[in-house]
Amino acid sequence: MSDKPQAYAPGVYGLVGGAVNVYILDDADSGVTIIDAGLPLAAGRVLGLIRDIGRKPEDVKHILITHADVDHVGSLKPLVDATGADVVASAESETFIRRRSNPPHIALPMSLLSRAVSLVFRRAVPVNRIVAGSDVLDIAGGIRVIATPGHTPDHVSYFWERERVLFSGDLLNNTDGLRLTPPRITWSMAAAHDSARKVLALNPAVICAGHGDVWLAEKEPERIEALLASLPDDGEAS
Numbered sequence: 600m601s602d603k604p605q606a607y608a609p610g611v612y613g614l615v616g617g618a619v620n621v622y623i624l625d626d627a628d629s630g631v632t633i634i635d636a637g638l639p640l641a642a643g644r645v646l647g648l649i650r651d652i653g654r655k656p657e658d659v660k661h662i663l664i665t666h667a668d669v670d671h672v673g674s675l676k677p678l679v680d681a682t683g684a685d686v687v688a689s690a691e692s693e694t695f696i697r698r699r700s701n702p703p704h705i706a707l708p709m710s711l712l713s714r715a716v717s718l719v720f721r722r723a724v725p726v727n728r729i730v731a732g733s734d735v736l737d738i739a740g741g742i743r744v745i746a747t748p749g750h751t752p753d754h755v756s757y758f759w760e761r762e763r764v765l766f767s768g769d770l771l772n773n774t775d776g777l778r779l780t781p782p783r784i785t786w787s788m789a790a791a792h793d794s795a796r797k798v799l800a801l802n803p804a805v806i807c808a809g810h811g812d813v814w815l816a817e818k819e820p821e822r823i824e825a826l827l828a829s830l831p832d833d834g835e836a837s
């Protein structure tokens with residue numbers, strides 16, 4: 600008896616505000632796309648959201664991965680099994696997905712915990728399409744891939760050009776205002792600053808971050824400029 604889920608942009612829905620966010624993009628022509636695959640044991644909730652918008656698991660054609668942390672790929676295998684969707688990820692993420700390991704960016708003992716959780720719950724999944732920065736996916740009129748290393752070395756973001764929706768993964772979070780993911784869980788802050796400059800220059804209308812609320816430009820139009828102005832000019836990555 601639930602109402603239709605909230606749309607953050609046309610066709611964009613999410614499991615938002617829990618430990619980690621999972622998004623879906625529903626497009627009449629290209630079907631359903633899942634962006635990031637959540638923690639282990641989350642597939643049922645993702646599939647529930649898909650049913651709540653009137654779609655079936657078989658309608659899911661693509662699963663886009665921003666990076667291979669266990670909270671973003673934990674339910675990738677059961678989601679692939681349930682939907683038959685193609686998996687899209689960077690070459691670096693593909694390695695971690697195949698090895699069921701996490702990219703380097705967190706210190707002991709948390710890194711050991713995520714390693715253990717990964718070995719217990721994750722299964723290797725073939726990546727069907729390897730992407731790199733400036734690729735444009737033929738989904739919903741065009742989703743641009745942006746290489747955004749920083750939080751992790753393998754990180755990419757996805758920008759849906761028609762509605763200017765940025766799926767930022769963990770480059771940005773919005774748990775307590777829109778900002779960069781904190782240094783203690785960041786592989787390279789210099790790279791993260793460079794990556795943030797790249798995505799913010801796209802002037803997104805909606806930012807679907809990996810953690811926290813969805814950010815809407817219409818509610819906080821000055822935030823992008825302020826965030827850009829706050830970034831130190833220490834970037835070395837290209």
Ligand SMILES: [Zn+2]
Binds near residue numbers: 666668671750769
């Ligand atoms: Zn992460």
